[in-house]
Amino acid sequence: MLEQIKVFHQVVDSGSFSQAAKVLHMAPSSIARNIDSLEAQLKTTLFKRSTRQLVLTEEGDYFYKQSGKLVEDTDVLLAEMRGAQDTPQGMLRISVFESFGNLCLAPIIPEFLQMYPDIKIELDLDNKLVDLYSENVDLAIRIGVPQDSGLKARKLLNHPTLLTASPTYLNHRPPITLPSDLHEHNCLLISQERQRNHWFFAKGKAQQKISVKGNFISKGGSPLLTAALKDCGVLLLSEWMVKSYIESGQLVEVLPGWTVNHWEEGSGEIFAIYKAAQYPKPHVRAFLDFLIKKLS
Template identity: 70%
Template sequence: MLDLIKVFHQVVESGSFSQAAQALNMAPSSVARNIDNLEALIQTTLFKRSTRQLILTEEGQYFHLQSAKLVQDADKLLSEMKGTNPEPEGVLRISVFESFGNIYLAPLIPEFLERYPNVQIEIELDNKVVDLNSENIDLAIRIGTPQDSRLKARKLLTNYTSLVASPDYIHTHPRIGKPEDLQQHNCLLISHERQRNHWYFSRGKVEKKVSVTGNLISKGGSPLLSAALQGSGVLLLSDWMVTPYIANKQLIEILPDWAATHGAQGSGEIFAIYKGTQYPKPHIRAFLDFLIEQFSLLSVVK
């Protein structure tokens, strides 16, 4: 029965019989027959099947959740009995938001692959929120903790932000002496899918919420950074994006005495998010440990 359950979990992870068959090195018909046998054994329909998609039934969702620990414990026990730590291998599918993926993650991947040559990485640079439980993604890197209680998260770093503009913009526009002055300026905005955008400021015990507007809105930070460097407006963006340009004076900090954030509780933290299994697969666990190791070396504190 355990082998049938493992096939079932691979189908759920892959999203289809054909993709599960590739992962298991089986024929799709054999995968389908295994699922039929499991359903007959437990007298429960696990999937709603159609030509377009494969969806877990309510009973299937429950069975998947309850059987996960059984599979994990079995794998762990076998590994312990063999007295070996399995070498990380297999395909690792990663989703990461575009700017962070380009700037920080992409340069790290060659070192990881050199350490673990049996791992193959597929990376998606995408600012949309992915559903790890329905999409074929092993690990996502996002700002903020997941709302889905079935997922786990490991913090990589705090997302500190700075308010900046180019020297040209500062010299050709009215002075910004207090947060409220930003209402008279063109602000380059991260899209939060809201009708109005606000930036939040704090200095000591003083807190301010300022409504800001601008002619450029983007889900990713790269277009906004390019526009700011060309003098298009005022930008509130992550330090890991703007610090090099502050250092070479292409951008200048505005209101440095104020802490500026995108939210009332700060600009969030960056997490690696993965499915909530007690024992992640070796290649996922290795990549998580590698990320923690690498980002612990970064100095991101202002």
Template identity: 35%
Template structure:
């Protein structure tokens, strides 16, 4: 068996968690998988896996080999796609890293339609609001909500990630409506504890730039929790339009201070620069463009409630701030 095949068996064993599961995936017997991995370890002169009756665990050498082997196998797959699948129907595993809240609410509901359209594609989705090295971590693309900086990555922009300050009608009836950013000092502004910079609210006013630090009687480390809290009337919060648009339409939340421009950034698909973009990546990038442009669904009916200003136009993403609440 060649080295690439040994790598593939080893990677499957690690990702499946057992020799028997890897054997089913590779259509081999568990004893054959064990034999090939033992042969690989003998050739390398290092123990890669610690074996027990219940689980496999990587040694330090095994983790280093796994990370590199996974990258090599992805590059082999890409090389084959360039030669044989450049103009073919999308197929294979599409590995996506994506911002948590936006993807849960706006992308995951679309995936059944995408997979029905491209039945030979399989999606592996990882939700994470932290910066991810797409190349080293083996992802085909990422979905980001951030200001994009220069890098070797390519960004396909879809829509503007607008945030709006909202409160429930019950809260406003009891506490009054803020007319200027300075009025927020008299209100209970909910706090995101997991990302302090998110609590700095910025406004463009006729008098110049104004900053406000959100603080109040409730904080949480998750944007969904802030959303539920503001609907329940605990205070006001600055949240993404894609998260609160249905509440605004239904009257459960009221947008505030909409005449002042807040922070804006692009919602983008980001992928490594490649001369030949694989059909599966191109299909997914184009599919999202079909769904989110020229006007994303969460903005329909809300445009008269806020400015149409767009963020600074840049073309690529290096280390974005990925807060998505």
């Protein structure tokens, strides 16, 4: 019955029998039989089935919430019983936003694979938010704490942003001494999927919201960084992306006395996110520990 309950949880998390079947590597018909059997044992209907959507009944919602701890406690118990015999192995699927994946993860993954030769990594560099359940992702790296209470998060590092431009660009354009001076400059912009872009400045108690515009917009930071290095405009990016170029003199920090962010509430922190309903598998735990140690 426990396996049927796990199948039931995956169906709820995935939103459909077919998605759950993909995650569990089972045929959709097997998923349906597991749910039918569980409903027969419980003598209740768990789902309102229709051709358009799958919705929990009142009893199904109650059973999902109450059985969640049972599933998690079982996974924890099995992990404890296996103890040191649990060698990290298997496929580890990681989703990470493009710039961080290229600059921070890609260089250290070979070292991790040398430490754990029985682990395989599938790395997805994508700036969209993925559903860890329906897309069968073990670990996602994102900016900010997840809103989904069904996920856990471990902080990896802070995420300050810096305003920079190349010396050549700055030498051929009006000086930037105040945030409002950016109105006269070409700003390289992260796509925010909104009509107008703003950068938010703070200095002591002073706060300013500056409307910015430019001729290059990208969902990822790497193309914008390349453009800034080729003297195309003013760039607002993560410190870990631009720090080495500032040190080499290829970029110069602009308005260093101000704190500046893409969002009014700040740029937040970077977290590793994983499923809360399950005790982290050995290969997930191993990568989390390795990542935190390397990034610290």
